[in-house]
Amino acid sequence: MIRVELRKLVSRPRTWVSIGLLCLLPVVVAVFLAVTGIAPRPGQGPTLLAAVLGNGALYPAAALGIVLPFFLPIAVAVQAGEAVAGEASTGTLRYLLVRPVGRTRLLAAKLVSVVAYTLLAVVAVAVVGYVTGISLLGNSGQLTTTTLSGTALTPTDLAWRTGVMVLSIGWSMVGLAAISLFLSTLTDSSLGAALGGLAALVSSTVLVTLDAAGSVRDYLPTRYWLAWVDLFRDPIPWHDLQVGALVQAGYVLVFLGAAWANFTTRDVTS
Amino acid sequence: MTDPSPDTPAVATRGLTKRFGRVTAVDGLDLLVRPGDRYGFLGPNGSGKTTTVRMLLGLVHATSGEAEVLGHPVPRQAAAALAQVGALVEGPAAYPHLSARANLRLLDAAGPRDVGDPLAAEVGSRRSRRRRIESVLEEVGLADVGRKPVRAYSLGMRQRLGLAAALLRGPRLLVLDEPTNGLDPRGIAEVRDLLLRLNEGGTTVFLSSHLLAEVELFCTRVGVLHRGRLVAQDDLDALRGPTGRTVVDVDDVEAAARALGVPPPDRRRTGEPAGRLVLEGSSVAEATSRLVRADVAVLEAAPERRTLEGSVLELTS
Amino acid sequence: MGTVVSRDARRRWAAVVAATGVLVGMLAAVPVLRSTVAVGAATTTPAEVRQRALASASVAYTAVGESRGGLALPDVGGFGDLATLLGGTTRTRIWWDGPRRWRVDTVDAAGERDTYGLATSTTTWDYGSRRLATVTGDPSVRLPRADDLVAPSAGRRLLSAVGPDDRLSALPPQRIDGRTTDGLRVVPASARSTLARADVWVDRETGLPLRVVVTARGGADALVSEVSGVRTGRPPADVLDPPSPPTARRSLDSAPDLVARVAQRSPWDLPDELAGLPASTQVLDGASTYGTGLTRVLVLPLPGRVAREVVGNATRAGSVEEELPGGSVVRIGSSLLNVELVRGEDRFHAYVVAGLVEPALLDEVATAPLASPPPFREDQ
Numbered sequence: 001m002i003r004v005e006l007r008k009l010v011s012r013p014r015t016w017v018s019i020g021l022l023c024l025l026p027v028v029v030a031v032f033l034a035v036t037g038i039a040p041r042p043g044q045g046p047t048l049l050a051a052v053l054g055n056g057a058l059y060p061a062a063a064l065g066i067v068l069p070f071f072l073p074i075a076v077a078v079q080a081g082e083a084v085a086g087e088a089s090t091g092t093l094r095y096l097l098v099r100p101v102g103r104t105r106l107l108a109a110k111l112v113s114v115v116a117y118t119l120l121a122v123v124a125v126a127v128v129g130y131v132t133g134i135s136l137l138g139n140s141g142q143l144t145t146t147t148l149s150g151t152a153l154t155p156t157d158l159a160w161r162t163g164v165m166v167l168s169i170g171w172s173m174v175g176l177a178a179i180s181l182f183l184s185t186l187t188d189s190s191l192g193a194a195l196g197g198l199a200a201l202v203s204s205t206v207l208v209t210l211d212a213a214g215s216v217r218d219y220l221p222t223r224y225w226l227a228w229v230d231l232f233r234d235p236i237p238w239h240d241l242q243v244g245a246l247v248q249a250g251y252v253l254v255f256l257g258a259a260w261a262n263f264t265t266r267d268v269t270s
Numbered sequence: 271m272t273d274p275s276p277d278t279p280a281v282a283t284r285g286l287t288k289r290f291g292r293v294t295a296v297d298g299l300d301l302l303v304r305p306g307d308r309y310g311f312l313g314p315n316g317s318g319k320t321t322t323v324r325m326l327l328g329l330v331h332a333t334s335g336e337a338e339v340l341g342h343p344v345p346r347q348a349a350a351a352l353a354q355v356g357a358l359v360e361g362p363a364a365y366p367h368l369s370a371r372a373n374l375r376l377l378d379a380a381g382p383r384d385v386g387d388p389l390a391a392e393v394g395s396r397r398s399r400r401r402r403i404e405s406v407l408e409e410v411g412l413a414d415v416g417r418k419p420v421r422a423y424s425l426g427m428r429q430r431l432g433l434a435a436a437l438l439r440g441p442r443l444l445v446l447d448e449p450t451n452g453l454d455p456r457g458i459a460e461v462r463d464l465l466l467r468l469n470e471g472g473t474t475v476f477l478s479s480h481l482l483a484e485v486e487l488f489c490t491r492v493g494v495l496h497r498g499r500l501v502a503q504d505d506l507d508a509l510r511g512p513t514g515r516t517v518v519d520v521d522d523v524e525a526a527a528r529a530l531g532v533p534p535p536d537r538r539r540t541g542e543p544a545g546r547l548v549l550e551g552s553s554v555a556e557a558t559s560r561l562v563r564a565d566v567a568v569l570e571a572a573p574e575r576r577t578l579e580g581s582v583l584e585l586t587s
Numbered sequence: 588m589g590t591v592v593s594r595d596a597r598r599r600w601a602a603v604v605a606a607t608g609v610l611v612g613m614l615a616a617v618p619v620l621r622s623t624v625a626v627g628a629a630t631t632t633p634a635e636v637r638q639r640a641l642a643s644a645s646v647a648y649t650a651v652g653e654s655r656g657g658l659a660l661p662d663v664g665g666f667g668d669l670a671t672l673l674g675g676t677t678r679t680r681i682w683w684d685g686p687r688r689w690r691v692d693t694v695d696a697a698g699e700r701d702t703y704g705l706a707t708s709t710t711t712w713d714y715g716s717r718r719l720a721t722v723t724g725d726p727s728v729r730l731p732r733a734d735d736l737v738a739p740s741a742g743r744r745l746l747s748a749v750g751p752d753d754r755l756s757a758l759p760p761q762r763i764d765g766r767t768t769d770g771l772r773v774v775p776a777s778a779r780s781t782l783a784r785a786d787v788w789v790d791r792e793t794g795l796p797l798r799v800v801v802t803a804r805g806g807a808d809a810l811v812s813e814v815s816g817v818r819t820g821r822p823p824a825d826v827l828d829p830p831s832p833p834t835a836r837r838s839l840d841s842a843p844d845l846v847a848r849v850a851q852r853s854p855w856d857l858p859d860e861l862a863g864l865p866a867s868t869q870v871l872d873g874a875s876t877y878g879t880g881l882t883r884v885l886v887l888p889l890p891g892r893v894a895r896e897v898v899g900n901a902t903r904a905g906s907v908e909e910e911l912p913g914g915s916v917v918r919i920g921s922s923l924l925n926v927e928l929v930r931g932e933d934r935f936h937a938y939v940v941a942g943l944v945e946p947a948l949l950d951e952v953a954t955a956p957l958a959s960p961p962p963f964r965e966d967q
Binding site (some may be wrong): 012092103267 | 324327328329330331348349352353355357359360361363364366368369372376379382432435446
């Protein structure tokens with residue numbers, strides 16, 4: 001079943017169109033930066049963007065910083081919201097279940113497919129970011145990059161830190177995907193599920209900045225979304241990354257559990 | 271898992287009931303479909319047919335009552351039952367951007383690889399997938415559709431694809447909900463022939479439809495659903511049995527009535543064609559011999575039979 | 588009438604709700620359990636606790652810090668990021684090997700500013716401006732930096748300023764960051780101080796002040812600074828060495844900011860007493876503090892040109908220049924810290940007067956040097 005879901009994922013034009021669009025924005029930004037040579041003022045604009053001029057190897061991280069607040073969550077929420085509700089609205093859900101495919105198995109396969117999509121999207125942005133960064137923004141003649149703390153990063157350092165960043169961002173997206181997947185089992189409308197997931201995201205983003213919500217802030221899903229920036233400090237403060245991963249794990253567990261309880265016992269009337 | 275004995279009912283339900291909130295969609299259904307039946311599940315739209323079908327397939331969970339499909343309780347052992355069931359529920363559905371073959375490949379691969387007995391495992395093996403898909407496409411008349419995506423299919427072609435999907439794994443029971451929807455008359459005849467052929471090969475067919483004519487032409491056994499209740503379940507011949515009356519067509523009704531000793535029919539009241547007499551309590555042989563003796567020309571004489579339509583209207587009024 | 592499935596549904600939902608409950612319960616229980624860990628009663632006097640805190644400068648530790656300021660100061664050009672430092676939240680990472688070898692990073696989502704303290708200099712790496720600035724020596728007067736607000740440093744500074752008249756009392760011990768701390772409360776003696784009280788919680792084991800809460804007379808917490816994740820022990824040496832990024836702009840200076848620069852070059856010899864307040868014993872360059880204990884006023888003479896510029900910046904930021912006997916004044920105030928820019932009628936003598944005291948006291952302090960300008964320093 002997992003193989004079937006993955007084949008469905010790659011055979012669908014929409015998958016590639018959405019990932020393509022996701023990669024387009026960083027490329028456009030890189031082109032503008034390269035042509036004008038005007039970097040955003042430090043402290044303004046997306047994270048790390050100020051540092052990429054003449055330092056193209058850092059662009060994968062900056063590219064993810066560009067798509068992280070908005071585009072990436074939208075793509076993931078739409079994909080996860082579609083997972084069950086999309087099958088329901090095309091009517092293929094009933095044929096899969098009658099095939100028969102166990103409901104738990106179907107849900108697990110859908111989850112794997114959504115996670116695969118998320119990783120694919122994050123890795124695609126990172127790879128496109130690297131290629132455009134190196135070719136458009138240059139490498140400033142040396143092979144080292146500097147961290148936020150001013151220390152030098154060897155290419156190996158940069159590679160593994162970027163790798164961990166990809167995993168960390170991917171994992172935070174899985175938390176959002178779990179929420180959307182749960183909503184997707186509640187409704188037959190993919191759009192509704194995707195918007196529901198995004199509504200949760202926006203609420204969390206608003207509450208994180210609100211001092212009055214300080215007591216729950218550390219448990220909000222987006223609280224540690226920017227923790228990956230810590231990977232480019234020296235020494236790396238792992239605390240936020242670890243806590244962020246745990247918080248996401250909590251959301252994944254609870255919402256997947258709810259999705260499972262709901263989907264395995266509900267009436268399929270679509 | 272043991273193979274069910276040959277006379278295990280294909281479908282058996284006891285007091286099957288489904289309520290959606292306060293609305294009772296299906297109320298205390300006792301269905302019995304014997305193996306080898308061509309069962310017509312008849313009822314107007316909204317009578318609860320689709321809900322019943324969905325309960326049999328484990329899609330909708332019953333509020334109370336029990337259902338067994340091929341000897342397996344549903345939904346508890348739905349997987350074991352459904353592995354030997356092909357179904358078409360409320361219209362076909364497929365991924366619109368893929369071709370018929372790609373759709374069938376995905377659906378085939380999605381199912382369980384091994385359902386216990388070696389025969390089913392052979393049927394489900396990956397190696398024979400291509401052959402199986404070609405053979406069902408051939409059977410439903412979609413062999414030469416090529417790589418066109420389902421998006422571009424006509425309603426009839428989609429219906430055929432839905433049938434192909436139901437037949438994919440050589441099911442022992444076919445559950446078909448309005449299978450001839452969107453087909454032209456020739457297509458309908460082809461599908462009927464296909465189902466008859468499969469039935470002769472031992473496949474039980476459960477056909478749910480609101481079309482009396484379709485059921486009457488195809489089925490051997492009929493269940494009639496009305497407002498969620500099963501109002502009749504019997505062999506088709508029993509529902510169409512003789513009424514005990516005799517119909518004679520003659521050229522002179524007045525003379526015939528006199529010869530048989532019955533009052534001449536009031537045509538405005540009965541609506542019968544001119545020259546027809548309906549006789550109570552007398553056989554064809556008796557009536558014809560008396561008419562011949564009275565020198566009345568008999569055009570046709572036969573025992574009166576109920577039509578399925580008549581029975582159904584009678585049951586549901 | 589329950590069926591198999593609805594029973595099943597109930598069971599599954601129950602499992603999910605129970606798991607969620609356990610998770611949330613665990614999260615809620617941890618702080619409760621932590622706070623119920625028995626806190627041993629204090630066995631030391633407040634004075635002893637203060638001594639232990641003051642002696643903790645040599646305790647090596649690593650921690651993360653957070654300070655939240657509630658002071659609404661206008662952002663006046665020339666005063667650096669004083670307004671954000673005292674009016675916002677600052678997150679820091681601290682590696683402390685002693686007062687002559689430490690590093691404090693100020694971090695936010697967009698970058699960081701790291702200060703490396705060495706025996707004879709401090710070096711600051713600012714990621715945003717890609718600047719590596721080294722300041723030699725330790726100027727006696729300068730603007731506060733983020734590392735000044737780190738709880739152990741701020742706590743020590745506060746406790747060292749406590750005078751014999753200020754009241755020092757004990758607060759019930761508390762658990763902070765899993766450690767037992769003894770609380771100290773400092774209340775200034777003078778009624779003219781804007782400081783209502785300052786509470787410092789000192790780690791019983793190491794003497795490190797872990798939390799500082801400064802409350803203004805208005806009642807609100809003006810400044811809260813604390814450290815968490817404290818690990819004692821020497822930080823790795825390579826962490827404490829300033830980086831040397833190839834593309835950074837470097838600068839070498841003996842004054843880190845405008846205030847320090849002005850103080851170093853000030854040509855005036857300030858009197859030993861102003862408005863009845865004696866000069867503090869500390870030797871400052873061209874500036875002096877007056878008063879005792881926690882009630883102190885800083886007086887910094889400004890060159891006329893600089894004064895013009897700063898007053899211009901302040902009025903642009905919304906402050907108003909008012910009349911004062913012998914000159915004019917711009918008051919930049921908050922509930923706790925008050926700053927006055929004073930200029931004489933000749934526009935030649937000008938001062939910054941600042942302190943945690945009420946503006947009226949600053950006015951009194953400011954009018955004295957306006958009435959009788961100080962002589963030039965003899966060493967100039």
